[in-house]
Amino acid sequence: MQHLSLEGQAGSTQFAAYLLDMNKVFELFVACFLASHFADDPAIQVEIQPDIWLDMDRQEKGIPDIVLRRDGRPYLVLDTKYKTFRGKPEEADRNQMVTYCHTLGLPRGILIYADDHTINHRADFKGIVLRAQSLALHGSLDTFKERCQQFALQFAEGI
Template sequence: MGDVQRASPSDLTPRAIADDLRRLPVHHEHYADALMVAHLIVFDLGLSIRSGGGGAILPSILINMAEVFEGYMRRVLADGLSNDGRIEVKDGNKGGDSGAKVLLFDPVQEGLKNPDATPDIIIEVDGKPSLVIDAKYKAAPNVPDRSDVNQVIVYGERYGTARVMVLHAGRPSTELCGSIGGFQVYNGMTNLNATPIEDEEAAFVAAVRALL
């Protein structure tokens, strides 16, 4: 997005946005709804549902906040740990060079479907997985839910990492819950309501760096 410039006041008028909508290529007509929603957000507009005398047909947009939270925390860690060339933050939900998705069973019984292991964040040190993190967009409990712990333990075993974390969007700090066999299970937390959020991000990066 480095080539995207800030909009001038004349670019943000209703007429300018309407002109943009009319100029959309046929294969980009689906951009229209997104642009209309962006217009409402930029101008802090909304509907007065208690008033009468008019009607409106507006587009809607659904945002999967769980995916947003995962991507946000992955980016926070990637940026915060980028000054150490030994460390690489990868997305376990996809394959390829930037991803770390693997098959769950190794080997698998012949004839059976082999599902993917898809932890949200894999942190590698010197090319080897060092920490598995699975993000949960919910308030942080004192102890992660049993099903979430079971999930990260499986990921830890599959990726060969001794430290695993369930990451929540809640109160600050990161705590060691305890050990299960050869695994240390951490309750990761970041407070999305913190002000300034940059300090909260830096604190979480420091907590993760200490585990690597």
């Protein structure tokens, strides 16, 4: 395979197909980037897919993508979406985040979309503020790195 690369079209060299779950790739990228960004701050911990019990009988489990903790206490829940934002969060995504916020006792949660358009959506659900925003994946590597740094900085304060 020397001097060959994969393209989005058929060519003369056979290659076994493979599939990447881009939802999972985006989720893990955001989580690992935030964990790396806050690695030197002992007050902030990044939990990746922690199990949380949604009910008192501990029968219904939820698995949020990312929970940010300050000094061991949750202060923000994040959920990643590798899809285009269409004006407002889909009902299932919204309900899931409101449930996570309620269960964790948090007043806010953020849906993060892999969308090239700027998103600044905010809705208040009886004391729980749900925001949606984007992390654009386009541009040069240097531009993307800077965008990721700015993205992470906002979470230090819990918005």
